């Protein structure tokens with residue numbers, strides 16, 4: 001049982017949803033990222049996803065693309081990602097890494113899974129890894145006892161939902177809409193439909209991501225989802241802030257709001 | 267698990283789950299169409315009356331004098347409507363788009379040839395068309411941007427990353443993830459997730475099938491070597507495919523060596539890259555120690571891509587095909603030579619294959635017959651070439 005499994009069980013017992021924050025390693029800077037993680041943890045997020053910045057992020061909209069570019073220009077590498085993961089787990093929250101597949105393959109599949117575990121991480125979200133290409137990865141996650149977290153989409157049909165969730169650990173990442181990451185003003189109605197379809201085939205906790213940025217949205221999702229994932233909204237605040245200090249204040253404020261949101265949904 | 271779309275350890279699908287439904291739909295549509303005489307007849311008729319197939323073979327006798335006296339035959343894909351091999355694949359996929367009931371196509375383009383071909387097919391079949399093109403390439407290939415607009419397509423300059431073909435593909439994939447319900451991504455080469463490498467090959471294999479018969483009729487035997495430039499690898503696989511069982515026929519792919527593979531400024535993915543995953547498929551990739559894609563460099567926009575089709579990776583590893591790099595300067599010399607000895611201005615992409623022929627011809631000697639895929643014409647490259655050779659415009 002990973003720390004993430006424990007967190008998802010705890011929020012279920014508290015009859016609420018978990019708040020899960022995403023931030024790319026090395027953004028807004030190496031030190032800034034560590035401070036942002038601390039600010040998010042202090043503000044009450046339950047889990048943190050550390051993004052591995054990648055040169056060709058086809059699932060990401062302009063906000064995360066820009067953050068990844070800034071991070072890569074700063075020289076972020078695999079070692080930095082694991083160090084950042086350690087910063088997150090040291091705050092006491094559950095932490096996972098979110099990465100496109102190629103950096104894992106390049107690092108070494110078994111070594112990557114083990115480095116996640118060695119740094120206290122609970123699992124890895126792999127948005128472009130299909131279950132058909134997962135044999136080596138799943139074996140590695142079992143050996144290192146971490147959660148393989150897969151993303152499902154509104155277009156995923158029921159039999160495939162069953163197949164994908166049967167390989168998944170920690171939680172099922174339900175993409176709220178057909179599209180890339182970014183902030184949206186409303187949460188698509190596809191989300192509740194997808195969550196009920198996942199519930200029909202799996203007992204795993206389900207976290208909803210893509211487009212969530214406000215307390216209201218968090219509240220409405222928390223009514224039926226086990227976790228609410230917020231990324232672009234935090235990154236946008238950090239990108240737009242006049243100073244790092246102000247950016248940290250802004251994400252702390254938003255995280256506190258969202259933490260209220262995930263507690264008022266039911 | 268399913269091994270569909272694998273070429274040895276290469277190929278497969280590395281894509282967001284959101285696209286799996288569309289890829290399955292496309293795979294079924296393609297398999298059904300390939301076994302449907304009506305579809306095949308419709309496509310063949312379009313090729314006869316619109317593309318201008320079969321494309322002819324021209325023997326390049328004066329050019330051959332510079333290639334050690336080997337006989338050199340050019341498969342004239344440059345004479346196809348829109349000026350390159352790209353139309354073969356585009357018409358096939360556009361017909362599939364209609365069969366799937368989709369109304370909108372999106373495409374990426376580097377040199378603009380695939381974009382122009384896509385815009386052309388969209389006009390012909392009444393589909394909406396959006397073409398993603400790296401901002402850098404919209405400048406290098408301004409003429410083709412205008413052509414696409416004249417044909418009624420929307421051209422979106424891509425400003426992310428290196429602003430070239432790789433980033434245009436990223437942007438097209440983001441559009442597709444968002445609009446997959448009514449949109450077909452008309453990918454322009456034998457890369458990307460399954461079924462694209464197989465499907466795009468199937469639409470281009472007509473090149474090699476025609477050429478095999480034509481060469482037998484012309485020379486009474488199979489050629490000794492077949493040469494083609496390799497960006498993503500579609501024109502190369504198109505001419506190679508029919509000859510793969512003919513083990514005595516050497517298959518040679520010419521990659522873009524840019525300033526030289528040793529300088530790191532090149533686009534020779536198999537020659538200078540390592541196995542990895544890019545744009546949904548496992549193949550060779552230009553990447554760094556962290557798995558980040560490295561920017562490619564080539565004077566040729568159509569070859570300026572840090573990936574390559576998975577079937578080429580496989581043919582390379584099993585030794586059935588060989589891949590070599592041709593530097594910018596050698597390609598431009600061959601570009602000039604073909605123009606002046608044969609009266610055919612080739613695309614700069616194609617010039618890499620011609621430069622390869624000058625080397626391979628000397629290696630094989632005067633008894634050899636070389637078949638070159640003349641993948642495109644050079645009209646779009648006049649500005650780049652004029653600049654390169656110092657011709658005032």
Ligand SMILES: Cc1ncc(COP(=O)(O)O)c(C=O)c1O
Nearest residue numbers: 379497498499500501568641642
């Ligand atoms: C004339 C021509 N040849 C070759 C290529 C490279 O593509 P591929 O390797 O898929 O044939 C292009 C691409 O734009 C092209 O325009």
